[in-house]
Structure formats: structure tokens, C-alpha cells
Amino acid sequence: MYRIPILQMGRSLLVTIQVDLEDQTAMALQEDLCEKIARTGANGVLIDISALEIVDSFVGRMLSAISSIGRILDAQTVVVGMQPAVAITLVELGLSMDGVKTALNVRRGLALLEAAEEGAGRVD
Numbered sequence: 001m002y003r004i005p006i007l008q009m010g011r012s013l014l015v016t017i018q019v020d021l022e023d024q025t026a027m028a029l030q031e032d033l034c035e036k037i038a039r040t041g042a043n044g045v046l047i048d049i050s051a052l053e054i055v056d057s058f059v060g061r062m063l064s065a066i067s068s069i070g071r072i073l074d075a076q077t078v079v080v081g082m083q084p085a086v087a088i089t090l091v092e093l094g095l096s097m098d099g100v101k102t103a104l105n106v107r108r109g110l111a112l113l114e115a116a117e118e119g120a121g122r123v124d
Contacts (some may be wrong), residue, residue: 004029006036012077012113013037014106018051026062033066035071044113045070048106050081059094067100074115076116077101080109 002025007014013036015029033045047063049055067077078101090097103109 003032004005006033008036008040008042008053008077009110010048010112011042011117012110013040013042014046014048016048016051020052020054021062023058025058025072030066030069034073037070037075043075043117044077045077046106046109046113047077047079048081048109049079050083052086053083055086055089057093057095060090060093060097064095064097064100067097071099076113078103078109078112080104080106 002049004015004019007016013033015033016111019025019028021029024102025080036042037045042093045066047066048064049114052059063079067079080103101112103112
């Protein structure tokens with residue numbers, strides 16, 4: 001089974017999904033990410049899905065679950081690079097992405113995470 005790398009950038013984690021997610025890979029990513037948030041104390045997670053052309057309901061729910069779990073572990077989650085077709089599919093599937101913040105690209109996503117950290121009054 002393919003494992004998606006999780007990179008640490010300061011107090012944030014970066015996940016770049018370069019392959020279409022199969023259910024097992026998506027579940028492994030969710031588990032790996034939760035473990036790494038807890039182990040590193042990361043306060044931000046940036047998930048780049050710009051390479052994904054298709055997202056099914058399972059992957060959509062997984063992104064929402066990662067965001068919810070991240071909040072429980074005190075980490076903001078931002079999904080970046082969503083293709084228009086992916087956004088349309090998520091809406092057509094009726095998936096509510098409550099709590100999932102989005103940004104156009106990685107640069108804007110990192111700025112969103114930094115603003116959230118400053119707004120929370122965190123000190124490194």
C-alpha cells in the first residue's frame with residue numbers, strides 16, 4: 001500500500017496528494033496525520049489536492065474527518081488547490097465540508113494558517 005508523505009514545516013504539516021486516493025490509502029493518511037499531529041504538536045495542517053482530478057464521497061468525508069480530528073488536536077486544517085471539477089463533485093454529492101477551510105494555493109493556505117496562529121495568540 002502506498003503511504004502519502006507528511007512533511008513538517010515549522011509548526012505546520014504539509015501533505016501533498018499526488019495520486020488518486022484509494023480507500024485504504026485515504027484511511028492510512030488519516031491515521032498517519034493524526035499520529036503526526038499528536039507527536040509533533042503541530043498547530044496547522046495544509047493538504048494540497050491540486051493533483052486530484054476526481055474526488056469521491058469517501059475521500060470527501062475523509063477530508064472533513066481529518067479537519068474535525070485536527071481541531072480536536074488543536075490544529076487548523078486548510079485544503080488547497082481544489083480543482084473546479086472537484087468542488088462541483090463535492091457539491092453534487094451533497095457533502096458538507098463543515099470546518100474545512102480552503103485556499104487557492106499553498107502560499108495562501110500557509111498565510112491562512114499563520115493568521116490563525118497569530119489570532120490565537122500562540123507563542124513559540
